[in-house]
Amino acid sequence: MDTVQHYQKLFQQIEHIVPISAFEKERIMKYSSLQFFPKKSLVQQQDSVVFHEYFLLKGCMRTYHTDQNGNEHNLFFATEHWWAGDLESFTRQTPSSFTVQALEDTTVIAISHSDIQILYNEIPQLERFFRILIQNAFVSLQRRIINNLSQTALERYKQFRTMYPNIEQRISQKHIASYLGITPEFLSLLRSKHD
């Protein structure tokens, strides 16, 4: 089966944290699916309930919030072997505060809300896996808040570049500016001064 190949990276990531058997891997494959999102398509939409979490096999996505004034603010970028999808809406089955958009043609493994409940019960270690996954995400958000509090836009940009060197080339400056919390014009200025 060819799909097995696609799941290797996901299984690797899980096994890096908790052990899973061949049988459990089959269950995971049974209760998830491969999906494709063309470039620019919306994967999830703000104010709608989220039904899936996505593990990216190929491509790139952004998660953003649109505020009262209609301005978009990028919260996350996800590339290969990252997870995407609003966790709050997914777990609580409440309307999402975020839109998720494919920035490139993107292939994912999708797990639905109902199926993950089944998997949690069949494979208790997954509970731990996702706890640790969220914990890591939580920690990186903490770091980001501290950075936002203590650093200037230029420092944050430099750090972003060193932290995600490969991502920068795939994403427009406009989106990076939004992620950093500055205007595209100001990011352009910073780049011209310090490059």
Added chain:
Amino acid sequence: MDTVQHYQKLFQQIEHIVPISAFEKERIMKYSSLQFFPKKSLVQQQDSVVFHEYFLLKGCMRTYHTDQNGNEHNLFFATEHWWAGDLESFTRQTPSSFTVQALEDTTVIAISHSDIQILYNEIPQLERFFRILIQNAFVSLQRRIINNLSQTALERYKQFRTMYPNIEQRISQKHIASYLGITPEFLSLLRSKHD
């Protein structure tokens, strides 16, 4: 036993998410302890490994990071029935990026790193409890980042006031300014203009 009374709020919080038996409650009490921190004392220190997570019964704490320039940045405040303690350092047993300080005389239930491993194994539901706890914390950090990206200092301050109305009276403006990411002078200005 009087300590039982102290644990009521903790058990309530756990049972709000997962069921636990009377026996399991006893195990939790066995593998945790009551501790007291006088006002201004340091509960955890930056660059040291964190050994406990704390559930606050009474009092108030702040978690802050000291940057290269020696400036402190408040990341969290915790009051009654909140948790405090750097999760990253606690779970990974690595040096912490944060200092935790009692802002008032504070009484807590403390759980050590080794004891929580025992409890995870004895009471698997706790794994889910902490996953959901972290998930909630993660979600509120997401919100905070979006707010920081989309709002001015005045808007953030107003939101802080409505979101944590009881906390403001217990914490100095200096610390609130640091939490908001502005100088105490500027917060003072905002307050004088819009009050």
Added chain:
DNA sequence: CGTCTATTTGAATGTACTCAAAAGCGGTGG
């Protein structure tokens, strides 16, 4: 009561934004 820290006030400065216009770039259709 005196000391230490927190808060207020004000002037000068810096960081980042808005608005506008021009230049660059990528995709699409003829």
Added chain:
DNA sequence: CCACCGCTTTTGAGTACATTCAAATAGACG
């Protein structure tokens, strides 16, 4: 394959938001 269209990036002027530094005032605590 080129021309055009729309979107992104650059550049610049003027402005707003927030900081720094300094000094005065107010509060908290022993």
